[in-house]
Amino acid sequence: MLGSPQSAGVVLIVDDVPENLAMLHDALIGADYTVLIATGGELALERAGRLPPDLILLDALMPGIDGFETCRAFKSAAETQHIPVIFMTGLQETQHILRGFEVGGVDYVTKPIKPHEVLARIASHLKRARDMEQIQLALDAVGRAVITVNEDRVVSWQTPAAQTWLSPHIESDGCLLDAFQACLTLSEAQSLKVRTAKTNLIFRRLVGDARGITLLVSLQSTVPDPAVLQANFALTGREADVLYWIAYGKTNRDIADIIGMSPRTVDKHLEHIFAKLGVETRTAAASIALGR
Template sequence: MSRSGPDAVVMIVDDVPANLAMLHDALEQGGYTVRVATSGERALESAKLEPPDLILLDALMPGLDGFETCLRLKRELGTRHIPVVFMTGLTDTDHVVRGFQCGGVDYVTKPIRPQEVLARIAAHLANARQMAESQQAADAAGDAIVAIDEERRVRWATPLARRWLKDILDADERLPIALRQWVGKDQETSCVWPTRERRLVFSRLGSARGGDQRLLIQSQAHVPEPEALVRALKLTQREAEVLHWVALGKTNVEVGGVLDMSPRTVNKHLEHIFQKLNVETRTAATTVAINKGRAGTSPADA
């Protein structure tokens, strides 16, 4: 869990000794444990070995500059959660925007004003602690929740979510393209992604601190194909097609659009399905389709 107050560890990354000394003294007087790095490369090595609670990062350094250093921190699962506050003598808007695009949470301009830096650090450490506590609560509840950044890259995930996502994320831990596109479509409340073992249903939980988008993932058993439903439940081909799409969560209007029939005709088919399955609701029919429909699946269909 991220620490705040006297237990917090702050790393200062700057290639100018005078800046390091001044900030080191100010932070120690503020009650923080301080670590220093004089280059982006050393900062990355140190952060991976033992992640600090916050990083004060000089934007312009020889070699690996602060922007690239921040990008690399955010690509690593073990360090992407660390709040990064940029230090820069540049007030140009493009450089400020670039810092945020790299994953920074804030920036301070040089010459550094220690009291301002201390206030900003305290605020961001408090935010990070609240986020960590929220994540721990989700872990304890056993929920499958994932937070993604603007590039649709996983920032953090509960253990269950990470297990379900491990086979569908790309090398940069980004969601598949279709899921990335869905995240940007506010009008679509959920998205289904089939895997070898289950159907993953993604829905939005809102934005987390720092602008990350939180998603809830729910697992659903695979719905048998219509042919399997015909064999197992003695339905007509058309009834089996309607039940298949109903079991996938489609409304009568949506099923009608898929099967090129009116919603009223869909409803008539559902009435016949309910009678044959001896059920009264769509949920009950879906349960029968999933449980008994598998019996009609041949080894070649599996």
């Protein structure tokens, strides 16, 4: 959503101390934000479910559902999992700061609250969220395959191309299969190749943020081993070898050099392959070998 044209953004403040609510409310209103208020975790979840804000300021320690469990609930709901959460915590509560990051917070401010610091943090994270939204729209438009996955392997966002390629590999609860677990630990300099029945899927990390890890996905077709081609299409061993390299785009002369036969013999094998597969072109034969 990221606010209306008349607003700098919509911020939900969650705190059980009236003085903190009043101070933050006045500071945010003064900076042209639309402000929602909740005095506890349950009310925060209800209000964010009805009107998802652009950012959440969340007190770490509250009666009932504390801030950590509230944040965990935000991150488990599809409509709120992408929203940046900034924790408010005491200056010396290091364990609370670490726990806030563990449950999905993107930042923290310490008490006593300094309004100018809060406004600066909010502006920074909203800008990053808007930038990410624009990037996602651009990726949708150009047809790149990109996904965002959280620490539980749940896909929170994907482009249409990624949805087409990955739908067989996503469980009913929205999680990528276990084979993709290593995606979550990729650095920006690394890639991961996952071999599936018909293709290799190559994953590269783009960025990590409150929504999870965003990955670029590319597709690399795989060719079955010659023994598999021989068994599936009633080919001779040599015919299977030729079809294998045809599927990899090799020319007849290349295949002759690789296998150790004359180009004329490759031509003969190719004629037999075409007849057995019921095709007339190298491209059609390669497509059948690739299982398309």
